[in-house]
Amino acid sequence: MAKSIMGQMIVKPTVENIADAARKAGKKGPPPVHLWNPDFCGDLDMRIARDGTWFYLGTPIGRAGLVKLFASILRKDGDDYFLVTPVEKVGITVDDAPFVAIDFEVSGEGDDQLITFFTNVEDAAEAGPDHPIRVTRDPETGEPSPYINIRANLDALIDRKSFYRLVDIGQHEQHNGESWFGVRSGGAFFPIIPSSELT
Structure with missing residues (x-):
């Protein structure tokens, strides 16, 4: 028309x-x-x-x-x-993020660990300074919503099964002067939850 x-x-x-x-x-x-x-x-x-x-x-x-x-x-x-x-x-x-991270693979270990995420639209992104992971929490329920930046300022919501797998490879590190539980990838540490909340 x-x-x-x-x-x-x-x-x-x-x-x-x-x-x-x-x-x-x-x-x-x-x-x-x-x-x-x-x-x-x-x-x-x-x-x-x-x-x-x-x-x-x-x-x-x-x-x-x-x-x-x-x-x-x-x-x-x-x-x-x-x-x-x-x-x-x-x-x-x-409604939320435009993409969903449905899987990831891990290579290397320690400071050299690299986590590569794959989305529902076949994008891939290596978590690191250029593709940060962030976790927001519902102010009422405390429920976490984890995301990874895929490209430009477009994020993917990390699906539940992948988030549980991330927690399995998480570690405690100092972040902004306090201990946090999070994951390391691409030479960067991404905080998930304060360590004090896990004890």
């Missing part, structure tokens, strides 16, 4: 034309969404649930390839999320 603004035909964004633009833009590697500054074209009825499921018009998007394609052109500006192509920028809703 198109409308005319000052003699110019403006095409309303659809999932199909955004997907087509993303395919074209990504033919030679990851789309450089940080370099694109198209006009904002409005919001799209698309939502990413906390479990990583993408919805369009209230219906789950069942094609993994399409979800991966949309994930490749996702950008966060401030607190808002957008799908960005060279010619369009549309807003979408994200």
Whole structure:
């Protein structure tokens, strides 16, 4: 559907034309969404649930390839999320983090330990200064929500089974003048919970 603004035909964004633009833009590697500054074209009825499921018009998007394609052109500006192509920028809703870290592998040990996370959209990130792990806690229940930064300022919620595995390889270290339990990766220590709360 198109409308005319000052003699110019403006095409309303659809999932199909955004997907087509993303395919074209990504033919030679990851789309450089940080370099694109198209006009904002409005919001799209698309939502990413906390479990990583993408919805369009209230219906789950069942094609993994399409979800991966949309994930490749996702950008966060401030607190808002957008799908960005060279010619369009549309807003979408994200319930928590846009990705879910569903697994990880560990190599090395001690200060040389490296934890590599894998997401539901097939991204990989090595935890370290460039991809920090952080844990927030519900102020009422104390329930932890662990995240890892995947790219730019896009995070993945670390799923429950992976978080339990992280706890299994955790250790106590000094952090900001007190003892914390956390994990080490890429030469950095990531605190999870104060040691005093575990005794």
